[in-house]
């Protein structure tokens with residue numbers, strides 16, 4: 489027999505007592521409730537009470553905030569520039585400023601909107617939408633010509649842009665930007681972003697041990713961010729993005745960039761950026777000074793997986809004798825037009841295409857997703873009445889269909905803008921519009937406004 493086991497029943501009783509006490513403790517609130525119920529006012533007492541004044545009625549709970557539905561099929565072409573000259577240069581990183589102006593004009597001619605870094609980040613983070621196809625402009629290193637040559641052109645076009653600066657080449661004389669020039673850039677549509685402290689290849693450990701390497705990376709990534717925010721805090725600079733020097737990084741660099749709180753980091757891997765693209769490995773087309781080898785593909789959205797043929801179908805067609813025939817597919821509201829009605833009727837004229845399989849047609853509208861349109865095979869006319877006021881300023885529409893017997897999807901994507909002042913116009917009723925009324929006769933708006941041009945291939 490184990491010594492002390494005779495105390496077992498005593499121990500058990502003590503345990504039970506403790507447990508009982510604990511349950512009483514737990515029972516206390518319940519007993520309170522019972523007591524309250526017993527103390528309840530009688531019916532007479534209740535009737536005698538004054539009715540609740542309207543101002544005492546608690547307000548209804550705030551409506552659930554609807555998250556905007558972003559167009560996850562949108563694509564951004566991000567251009568990366570470096571230095572500029574008003575003369576000529578054989579250095580690929582230096583671009584003649586008149587060539588730069590022509591490129592900015594080409595973006596405009598292609599009807600591609602230029603978005604800001606903030607718009608880009610908000611879209612990537614699912615907060616707000618961007619046009620289905622658009623461009624973002626970045627300039628690296630902080631050469632003086634960013635201020636003396638490029639800034640004027642960008643201001644002329646009203647394009648937002650981003651400059652990636654590295655601390656060791658700011659305000660150090662020569663061809664570097666002065667602090668005041670950086671401030672002027674920041675106040676003229678330029679977003680300041682980090683390009684490290686020293687502009688060294690961050691993937692190179694350079695004989696450092698693991699700890700020393702991490703510490704060095706933190707300096708380059710964290711200190712450069714802090715420096716820009718502190719030095720240019722008077723311009724409201726908040727640094728959220730980083731461009732890897734030479735576009736080079738490794739897993740450790742990615743980890744420390746994430747730790748540092750960067751929302752996006754940029755490489756020099758020329759490709760369109762989709763919504764699924766990894767935030768810390770965003771590609772850019774580095775535009776060369778001597779060839780258009782990177783610029784032209786950057787502007788070509790026609791050959792991609794999403795809008796195959798789209799721009800071509802919407803583009804003006806010329807017959808053999810050179811006369812304009814109008815686009816194969818015309819759309820209303822037309823591409824890049826501004827509408828003053830938040831309840832527009834979307835119309836697509838497919839009559840010039842033969843053999844469209846009506847069953848294959850899918851229409852998507854930003855904010856509404858896939859919608860049920862009306863399609864009349866006899867007239868080739870498709871319509872969709874926006875059922876609720878558009879709350880976005882840029883509305884993206886995407887149409888896909890197949891020709892009968894074909895397995896390939898044709899995709900057409902375009903965007904139009906909604907005049908923000910349309911909010912205050914009385915012409916559009918606040919009541920939802922039903923989609924069963926027959927659409928009014930088509931206007932020739934699509935034909936009057938030239939649609940997006942086909943970029944050169």
Ligand SMILES: [Zn+2]
Pocket residue numbers: 628629683687733734
């Ligand atoms: Zn650089």
